[in-house]
Amino acid sequence: MKEMKFYGTALPGIEVEPYSGKLIVIEGTDGVGRSTHVGLLRTWLESAGYAVLDTGMTRSILAGRGIKNARAGHTLGRLTMQLYYATDFADRLENQMLPALRAGFIVLTDRYIYSAIARAVVRGADPEWIRAIYGIALVPDAVFYLRIRSAEELAGRVLASGRGFDYWESGMDLGLENDYYDSFIAYQKLLLKKFDRMSGEYGFEVIDASRPVRRVASRLRRSISRLIGDEPIAGPSHTPEVKTEAAARAASGAANVAMESRTDGLKKVKAA
Amino acid sequence: MISYGHHRYPGRLFVVEGTDGSGKSTQLSLLYQWLKSEGYSVFFSEWNSSPLVKDTTKRAKRRRLFTPTTFSLLHATDFADRTERDIVPPLKAGAIVLADRYIYTAFARDVARGCDRTWVRETYKFAVKPTAAFYFRAPLDVAIDRIASARPQLKFYEAGMDMDWADDEDESFKIFQGKILNEYDHMVNEFGLTVIDGTQPIRTQQRQMREIVSRYLKEKLKEKAVLAK
Numbered sequence A: 001m002k003e004m005k006f007y008g009t010a011l012p013g014i015e016v017e018p019y020s021g022k023l024i025v026i027e028g029t030d031g032v033g034r035s036t037h038v039g040l041l042r043t044w045l046e047s048a049g050y051a052v053l054d055t056g057m058t059r060s061i062l063a064g065r066g067i068k069n070a071r072a073g074h075t076l077g078r079l080t081m082q083l084y085y086a087t088d089f090a091d092r093l094e095n096q097m098l099p100a101l102r103a104g105f106i107v108l109t110d111r112y113i114y115s116a117i118a119r120a121v122v123r124g125a126d127p128e129w130i131r132a133i134y135g136i137a138l139v140p141d142a143v144f145y146l147r148i149r150s151a152e153e154l155a156g157r158v159l160a161s162g163r164g165f166d167y168w169e170s171g172m173d174l175g176l177e178n179d180y181y182d183s184f185i186a187y188q189k190l191l192l193k194k195f196d197r198m199s200g201e202y203g204f205e206v207i208d209a210s211r212p213v214r215r216v217a218s219r220l221r222r223s224i225s226r227l228i229g230d231e232p233i234a235g236p237s238h239t240p241e242v243k244t245e246a247a248a249r250a251a252s253g254a255a256n257v258a259m260e261s262r263t264d265g266l267k268k269v270k271a272a
Numbered sequence B: 001m002i003s004y005g006h007h008r009y010p011g012r013l014f015v016v017e018g019t020d021g022s023g024k025s026t027q028l029s030l031l032y033q034w035l036k037s038e039g040y041s042v043f044f045s046e047w048n049s050s051p052l053v054k055d056t057t058k059r060a061k062r063r064r065l066f067t068p069t070t071f072s073l074l075h076a077t078d079f080a081d082r083t084e085r086d087i088v089p090p091l092k093a094g095a096i097v098l099a100d101r102y103i104y105t106a107f108a109r110d111v112a113r114g115c116d117r118t119w120v121r122e123t124y125k126f127a128v129k130p131t132a133a134f135y136f137r138a139p140l141d142v143a144i145d146r147i148a149s150a151r152p153q154l155k156f157y158e159a160g161m162d163m164d165w166a167d168d169e170d171e172s173f174k175i176f177q178g179k180i181l182n183e184y185d186h187m188v189n190e191f192g193l194t195v196i197d198g199t200q201p202i203r204t205q206q207r208q209m210r211e212i213v214s215r216y217l218k219e220k221l222k223e224k225a226v227l228a229k
Helices: A034-047 A065-070 A078-102 A114-122 A125-134 A149-161 A182-203 A213-228 A242-251 A262-271 B024-037 B054-062 B068-092 B105-111 B117-125 B140-150 B169-191 B202-215 B219-228
Strands: A022-027 A052-056 A105-111 A142-147 A205-208 B012-017 B040-046 B095-100 B132-137 B194-196
Touching: A022 A078, A022 A213, A034 A052, A034 A105, A034 A213, A052 A078, A052 A242, A052 B202, A065 B054, A078 A105, A078 A125, A078 B105, A114 A125, A114 A182, A125 B117, A142 A182, A149 A182, A149 B012, A149 B068, A205 A213, A213 A242, A262 B040, B012 B105, B024 B040, B024 B095, B024 B132, B024 B202, B040 B068, B054 B068, B054 B117, B068 B095, B068 B105, B068 B117, B105 B117, B105 B169, B117 B132, B132 B169, B132 B202, B194 B202
Parallel strands: A022 A105, A022 A142, A052 A105, A142 A205, B012 B095, B012 B132, B040 B095, B132 B194
Antiparallel strands: none
């Protein structure tokens, strides 16, 4: 059991009480493979007997749809966008994350307040303002920052995934450059800088996401095993790693993000 | 940094505040007619009017999805959209903007619902400071009588039924409005609100309002409006 600790003022109307779950954040810029790793971790944890809730931006019942519609129209003003995301976050915090943590779930969240802060600040918002709003956030048990070496590498990944460049992920609203590619590079560079700066401030565990998916995954597992440590059922480390990962990848439908060949990966797992 | 605070725009921003039934909307529309007839270019901005947020708010009210925090944040989102679309551009263009309810409504309601005073004020830090903010003060019983006669049925959030203060809607509404009134009274000094006694005859209130507004008007604003036409 752990006491609830908030960055600022706790939410009104909630009981600040010890919780038995774990709040684990996977952070990183667009295209680093966050959702792939959330998918892998989920299967791994569940097969070890842990109940898992995964969540991520714009997945709230309250504001998710509204944000998606507003994004589609490219009509979101900068302030409006930040507050819409904060609404989405608060709804998920109160109605998904906190209840799950109280019930002893491991909550895996694909991005948390750090992405929201980085995006807002890059768009000219007052850092104090956006941090004060997100003062309602629970301090997580661990934050893993999947760090990529360069914006160019990210661009390669986005293309390899087959999604192509998105208007907002490319920061087109900022008017930094004339086309999606140049804008993506310029925008992601700014974000990477902000993340690096937040890394010490918020105590991120930095993971080199330029390494193969398997290496990143095993690093995450090691750290999370340590975090949840003492009460294994089947013991997370005994789970047959390769099988689980293949299953997870199929389940999460994110196979395309893994850029190494299967055999290559097998060798690496054995070597590790 | 995006934080408007004291604006240096050529336009003017006048806002009205007060509890439901205080008569503020009536006064604002009378002011609007007057300014129009005087030849100013006037923009009207209402609480809860962002097209980007409207559907989300409606659905959340219907399905009762709000907590005090999300209620506060979604209204702030709506207000941000209003600021970016309806308030800052006309002010830059030298127009007069009239706002029916402003940040003080959020401060009163959200704090009455239990949100932290400082947090709510921080959230709205981006707002443009009004040229003048009128607070129409009406005693609780007067306001409640006016609403009861105008509306047969109170809505869930309007009555503060989400807070479990009372089982009965009318009772809950009274408690809620009492808390709101209390917050408004605190804000008079904090933000220098201009208090108008909402129990006076309508024309008396309007005269007071026009007298104050006219102090901030310049012939220049008119010329600009004429040129724009």
